[in-house]
Amino acid sequence: MVSVQTASLLLSFAPLLVLSVPPIWTQPEQVHLSYAGVLGSMVVTWTTFNKTDSKVEYGLQGGRLFEMSAEGDATVFVDSGEEKRKMFIHRVTLTDLKPAATYVYHCGSDEGWSDIFSFTALNSSSSFSPRFALYGDLGNENPQSLARLQKETQLGIYDVILHIGDFAYDMHEDNARIGDEFMRQIQSIAAYVPYMTCPGNHESTYNFSNYRNRFSMPGQTESLWYSWNLGSAHIISFSTEVYFYLEYGMELIFKQYNWLKQDLEEANKPENRAARPWIITMGHRPMYCSDDDQDDCTKFDSWVRVGRNDIKPPAPGLEDLFYHYGVDVELWAHEHTYERLWPVYGDKVYNGSKEQPYVNPKAPVHIITGSAGCRERTDRFNPNPKEWSAFRSTDYGYSRLQVVNTTHIYLEQVSDDQYGKVIDSIWVVKERHGFSAWL
Incomplete structure (x- = not known):
């Protein structure tokens, strides 16, 4: 018979004995x-x-x-x-x-x-009118938009989700347990509709390894850049981060730029542009913004937009490339706000007309949607924005986009602070697409 003292001693070691047996984790x-x-x-x-x-x-x-x-x-x-x-x-x-x-x-x-x-299953017809939810900068902590997105996704409101960089805050933290928990959180969205992504600056640790390993985007670039077609749109996802993390390979700037040029050339072949006239891009750090961040938003010379002349060889920016190939809509995040711009190129406004700025605009339309909610909260705006800033909100929220047909796209912004109210909306109407549409 075991003495009371021996039993007590065994009990005191019980937690250590249990911890020494690794759990079996075969559950998906x-x-x-x-x-x-x-x-x-x-x-x-x-x-x-x-x-x-x-x-x-x-x-x-x-x-x-x-x-x-x-x-x-x-x-x-x-x-x-x-x-x-x-x-x-x-x-x-x-x-x-x-x-x-x-x-x-x-x-x-x-x-x-x-x-x-x-x-x-995605509709393969070019006359299909897909509906997207889009946002960036959604964290494991303070994910303000998550509950509404979960419900709306399960109600069948969306065909695709676009997450425009910055996940979990941050996926690598606590030995990647934060990444695990975030992926569990979005399962109630991402297990029902395609969850399409691009990398942001918060994914940079260990050379973006958590991002590159956890997601499965088209192509052979570990989800860093790729394109795909849906309805009458050709959608391009790319990495703005290649301009900022040169320690992971300066050649990535040029490799991505060449890929983008080839992809845009293919998308602009007459037969392809006729079937899918809308070209939509998504990248994390915006070319234009008016947050009071003492960074890209206040310098107006974004590396993504104008390139880098401080390296050899100089790296080209993307604004001229996108303009030359007639990109219609450019989606961004990074700033923890919502901002809609007038059609803009070269830091100047090119509205379709004074009365209808988004009807046959003479430059791409930019949308920044980075206020879905994270531990860094929302940002503040510069009180004196440049003339291309059309609408701004610091409310938590996310955007919706529908490619209605070959001539009409509808965009709106949902406020979580105002219980799901639509606080901004526009129709982008284009009778012509491609570079000639700007002339």
């Missing part, structure tokens, strides 16, 4: 979708902390549950923090999906399955 989590850039496809990405198979079982809504299955593989991601935490990022691409059909799915393996989710 952090499930999110992305568009593979190929018609009839969707990528399902998720995480486990032990090695398992990678399988998605799915079926048409209303049909036999899980009558189809697809397999993929997992890559090992070791975070560069002190603990060198290891996780397995699973990717499975579903193919031959019926356009606009709704599918029910779960993912995992025989060692653990996710909840059941659903998604609607």
